[in-house]
Amino acid sequence: MKLQRLRVQQFRQFRQGIELDGLTPGINLIHGPNESGKSTLVRAIRAAFFERYRSKSAEDLAPWGDTSAAPTVELVFNHKGQRWQLDKRFLKRHRCDLLIDGQAFSGEEAEEKLAELLGYQFPKKGASKEEHWGIPGLLWVEQGTGQDIEKAVQHAGGHLKSALNNLVGDIASSGGDDVIEAVEQQRQELLTATGKPRGDYLSLAGARETLQQQVSDLQARVEQYGAQVDRLGALTNEHSQAERERPWVAARNSMQHAEAKYREVEALQEQQNRGRDSLSQLQQNLTLLQQNQAHWRSQNEQLEQRHQSYERARKERDREELASPELANVVNSARSQYQLANGAVQQANLRDKRERLQKDCTRLEAELDKLKQSQEKAKGIQASLDAAREQKQQNQIDANGLHRLKQTQRELDDATIRIQTVATRVTWNLNSGKSLALDGRSMEGQGEKLLLEPGVIEIPGVGNLGIQPGGDDLASLRRKLERLEQSVAQQLGALAVESVEAAEGKQGRLQDAEAQIQRFEELLKSLAPNGRDQLNSMTSDSESELHARNAEFGALPAEQAGDGDVKPLNLVESELKQAEERLADAETRQKNQETLLLKARHTCDAAQREWQRIQSELNSPERQQQIEKLARDVAAVVKQQTELESSLKEREAKISAARPDLLTQDIERFRATAEHQEAAQHKRALELSDIRARLEAWGAEGLEEERNERVAELEHVKRRYLELDRRAKALDLLLNLLKEKRQALTRRLQAPLQKHLDHYLSVLFPDASLEVDENLMPGTFSRGSELGRMAELSFGAREQMGLISRLAYADLLQEAGRPTLIILDDTLVHSDAERLEGMKRILFDAATRHQILLFTCHPENWRDLGVEPRDLEALKLHDGVGKLHGGAG
Numbered sequence: 027m028k029l030q031r032l033r034v035q036q037f038r039q040f041r042q043g044i045e046l047d048g049l050t051p052g053i054n055l056i057h058g059p060n061e062s063g064k065s066t067l068v069r070a071i072r073a074a075f076f077e078r079y080r081s082k083s084a085e086d087l088a089p090w091g092d093t094s095a096a097p098t099v100e101l102v103f104n105h106k107g108q109r110w111q112l113d114k115r116f117l118k119r120h121r122c123d124l125l126i127d128g129q130a131f132s133g134e135e136a137e138e139k140l141a142e143l144l145g146y147q148f149p150k151k152g153a154s155k156e157e158h159w160g161i162p163g164l165l166w167v168e169q170g171t172g173q174d175i176e177k178a179v180q181h182a183g184g185h186l187k188s189a190l191n192n193l194v195g196d197i198a199s200s201g202g203d204d205v206i207e208a209v210e211q212q213r214q215e216l217l218t219a220t221g222k223p224r225g226d227y228l229s230l231a232g233a234r235e236t237l238q239q240q241v242s243d244l245q246a247r248v249e250q251y252g253a254q255v256d257r258l259g260a261l262t263n264e265h266s267q268a269e270r271e272r273p274w275v276a277a278r279n280s281m282q283h284a285e286a287k288y289r290e291v292e293a294l295q296e297q298q299n300r301g302r303d304s305l306s307q308l309q310q311n312l313t314l315l316q317q318n319q320a321h322w323r324s325q326n327e328q329l330e331q332r333h334q335s336y337e338r339a340r341k342e343r344d345r346e347e348l349a350s351p352e353l354a355n356v357v358n359s360a361r362s363q364y365q366l367a368n369g370a371v372q373q374a375n376l377r378d379k380r381e382r383l384q385k386d387c388t389r390l391e392a393e394l395d396k397l398k399q400s401q402e403k404a405k406g407i408q409a410s411l412d413a414a415r416e417q418k419q420q421n422q423i424d425a426n427g428l429h430r431l432k433q434t435q436r437e438l439d440d441a442t443i444r445i446q447t448v449a450t451r452v453t454w455n456l457n458s459g460k461s462l463a464l465d466g467r468s469m470e471g472q473g474e475k476l477l478l479e480p481g482v483i484e485i486p487g488v489g490n491l492g493i494q495p496g497g498d499d500l501a502s503l504r505r506k507l508e509r510l511e512q513s514v515a516q517q518l519g520a521l522a523v524e525s526v527e528a529a530e531g532k533q534g535r536l537q538d539a540e541a542q543i544q545r546f547e548e549l550l551k552s553l554a555p556n557g558r559d560q561l562n563s564m565t566s567d568s569e570s571e572l573h574a575r576n577a578e579f580g581a582l583p584a585e586q587a588g589d590g591d592v593k594p595l596n597l598v599e600s601e602l603k604q605a606e607e608r609l610a611d612a613e614t615r616q617k618n619q620e621t622l623l624l625k626a627r628h629t630c631d632a633a634q635r636e637w638q639r640i641q642s643e644l645n646s647p648e649r650q651q652q653i654e655k656l657a658r659d660v661a662a663v664v665k666q667q668t669e670l671e672s673s674l675k676e677r678e679a680k681i682s683a684a685r686p687d688l689l690t691q692d693i694e695r696f697r698a699t700a701e702h703q704e705a706a707q708h709k710r711a712l713e714l715s716d717i718r719a720r721l722e723a724w725g726a727e728g729l730e731e732e733r734n735e736r737v738a739e740l741e742h743v744k745r746r747y748l749e750l751d752r753r754a755k756a757l758d759l760l761l762n763l764l765k766e767k768r769q770a771l772t773r774r775l776q777a778p779l780q781k782h783l784d785h786y787l788s789v790l791f792p793d794a795s796l797e798v799d800e801n802l803m804p805g806t807f808s809r810g811s812e813l814g815r816m817a818e819l820s821f822g823a824r825e826q827m828g829l830i831s832r833l834a835y836a837d838l839l840q841e842a843g844r845p846t847l848i849i850l851d852d853t854l855v856h857s858d859a860e861r862l863e864g865m866k867r868i869l870f871d872a873a874t875r876h877q878i879l880l881f882t883c884h885p886e887n888w889r890d891l892g893v894e895p896r897d898l899e900a901l902k903l904h905d906g907v908g909k910l911h912g913g914a915g
Contacts, residue, residue: 028105028877029102030047031100031101032049032071033047033100034067034097034098034099036089036098038087040063040066041095053870053873053878053880053892054896055885055888055896056896057881057884062898064883065168065852065881067881068166068169068849071101073116079114079137084117085117087117088116096119098113099115100114110124110125112136121133122137144160144161144162144845145160145182156181159178159182160181160185161186167851173824175831186779210761212757213754217754221758223754227754230743234747237736244733244736254721261713261714265707268703268707274701274703275700277696277699278700281692281696288690288693291684294684298674301670301674305671312664332633336630336633336634343626343629350623353612353616354616357609359612360608360611364605367605368602368605370601374593380582383578383579383582390572391572400561401561401562404550407549407553408550415539418540421533421536427520428533431521434513441506445503445507446476449495450476452475456470458471462483462485477493481493778838779834783796785834789871790826790830790861794809807827821856822858825856826854826861826865836848836875848879849878850880852882852883862887866888
């Protein structure tokens with residue numbers, strides 16, 4: 027199948043129509059930018075074949091916003107030497123006409139002819155979808171779908187297998203399919219696709235399991251009934267024996283005996299605690315008495331210590347009293363020296379102040395003269411600055427407008443030169459007394475004129491000559507010249523100048539004024555950085571400060587005769603500081619001396635009083651009586667402590683022998699034993715009652731009879747289940763054998779397709795292979811040591827493998843005599859340069875057998891494809907219909 031011409035009209039963006047003519051049998055490279063209509067042409071081809079001409083779901087084919095449009099597609103192609111022409115119109119005045127070598131078909135008959143030829147089908151209703159597209163859905167690749175091939179192969183699978191049958195014979199269309207279908211249908215009555223039971227087979231399996239469970243439950247209940255009877259006898263004996271022996275009574279008696287012993291031990295422990303408290307009190311009293319004895323003994327030692335302290339304090343007082351007069355003399359001498367140094371400092375300050383004021387007055391007078399000079403200069407510069415600003419204001423001009431004016435003037439000059447070059451030049455050289463008329467104007471002697479418009483030369487007595495200057499280019503230049511002249515005039519008016527030279531002069535004067543403004547502003551800033559007002563203020567401040575300094579100098583005391591011998595200020599200040607430090611040091615020492623003297627006198631008096639007090643206390647009769655009483659009290663307390671400690675040891679021995687911790691455990695053990703014995707007897711009574719009630723209920727149910735009935739029912743279900751189980755397994759085995767045989771035949775079908783796949787794959791991947799499964803679907807991909815599924819490859823690699831697979835299917839269809847047309851819409855955009863080079867070789871090879879329509883927005887990627895590209899943007903409209911012929915660039 028070779029497409030020769032495609033024409034669309036009122037179809038999406040092609041309102042006025044477009045025609046693609048002169049298509050070649052090999053590769054047809056059609057390029058254009060985004061939104062140029064490439065995908066629209068592909069959609070038109072798809073609509074011509076896939077969409078019913080009466081379909082109401084073809085509204086997307088009409089131009090946007092045009093509800094009255096009738097999208098039309100016309101196709102002309104050759105197949106097996108026959109010329110096929112299809113005219114199809116949608117929505118308005120819909121029709122479908124097919125002409126095959128002069129034989130006409132129309133309507134649905136024409137559509138079915140096309141579907142039979144290309145191997146696809148129409149939907150029963152609604153828009154055509156992917157599952158209806160068959161072979162064209164596999165070979166016509168839409169933008170962005172090159173990597174998705176599985177569904178396309180699945181939808182075209184029946185047509186592909188039919189083509190293979192024609193190549194390898196009738197091995198795939200024998201009666202084996204009917205047998206497999208019959209066996210599979212019978213197997214499906216019993217088994218699911220995964221081999222699980224279904225139908226009666228599943229019901230019997232469920233019934234068998236249910237009955238087996240019921241029989242098991244009944245058998246367990248029968249066995250449990252016998253076990254409960256045995257348990258009833260044993261439990262009755264245990265209950266009767268416990269009622270006779272009553273072991274919990276003995277356990278409670280033992281618990282009460284242990285509690286009585288424990289109460290005796292508690293009484294001993296209470297006595298022991300009281301004894302320990304008494305011993306603690308005796309020990310505290312003994313400690314206090316012993317401390318009092320130690321106090322009386324230490325008083326004799328304190329008397330001697332107080333006498334020694336008194337002697338030391340008296341000697342320290344005498345020494346401090348002798349040092350006080352000497353320190354008073356030192357302080358008086360230091361104070362006299364300080365007063366002399368302070369007077370010298372005042373004289374030096376007065377002299378320095380007089381000199382400083384004189385210098386300040388001299389400095390201020392010089393600064394005032396300088397400021398007044400700056401004021402005069404700033405006044406002149408300000409006048410020049412105002413004049414420059416006035417010049418700038420008078421010569422304001424838009425720099426961007428001037429730039430545009432110059433550019434337009436240059437374009438005007440260029441256009442004038444060009445028009446003079448291409449215009450028709452008329453020259454004349456007439457004899458004296460002879461004349462001609464050019465457009466009514468007389469021409470005599472010699473001269474020349476450029477004609478930009480048609481003119482007429484009148485020759486008196488002869489006739490006239492018509493002159494048609496140039497052609498379309500001259501008319502275009504003349505219009506451009508007029509437009510530029512008008513633009514120059516408008517721009518001159520906008521800038522308020524007569525010419526470009528006047529505008530440039532105005533701009534020059536503006537730039538001079540701006541330079542002068544900048545220079546004067548810098549000069550003014552150097553004289554008055556903060557402005558002339560600030561300069562005037564500084565002048566006033568200087569005058570006021572000079573007046574104040576003169577007044578202050580006049581108020582100073584008159585200079586004395588000996589003021590010239592005054593020492594420098596820094597020297598007398600240093601002497602004053604030293605005198606001040608000596609005075610402060612002497613006063614500090616005197617103050618510390620006074621403090622030490624007062625402290626020494628106080629310490630001496632206190633030590634004398636304390637020594638005399640202790641001496642009086644030691645010599646009193648009451649003290650001797652207290653010492654004797656204290657000794658008797660200590661002896662009595664020691665005796666009581668010894669007796670109490672002996673009693674505590676005897677009582678502690680009795681408590682340890684009684685083991686109160688074990689008595690506590692015995693009480694708890696006997697109590698728990700009694701409670702457990704009573705609880706066990708109560709539990710046995712409850713269990714006896716429960717077993718008797720349960721046995722009475724089970725005995726009334728007839729468990730053994732019901733179990734026998736379920737066993738018989740189970741045997742019947744088992745026999746029927748085994749029959750269906752053997753049938754299901756036999757059908758499953760037979761189906762597997764038939765499918766294995768069919769797979770062997772399928773492998774013979776796969777061989778031609780595998781051959782074409784290997785042919786293309788070796789160009790891109792020399793060491794790789796791509797296998798197809800029983801459904802002719804590309805599956806396992808291997809390359810060297812790598813093995814995996816095609817779906818696991820990268821996006822770009824899957825796109826390349828998808829195109830290779832489609833070309834292999836096309837070769838297979840061609841060998842079977844089926845028509846092939848390959849359409850690629852912006853494919854391989856994710857391929858790198860090396861892979862793209864290999865794919866170009868593959869496409870060029872496939873183009874020797876198939877017609878390929880390659881639409882792209884990247885023509886630079888296909889320059890070396892060996893075909894002449896067709897540019898949609900270069901399409902010229904003639905009579906309202908665009909035509910893109912072979913060879914158009």
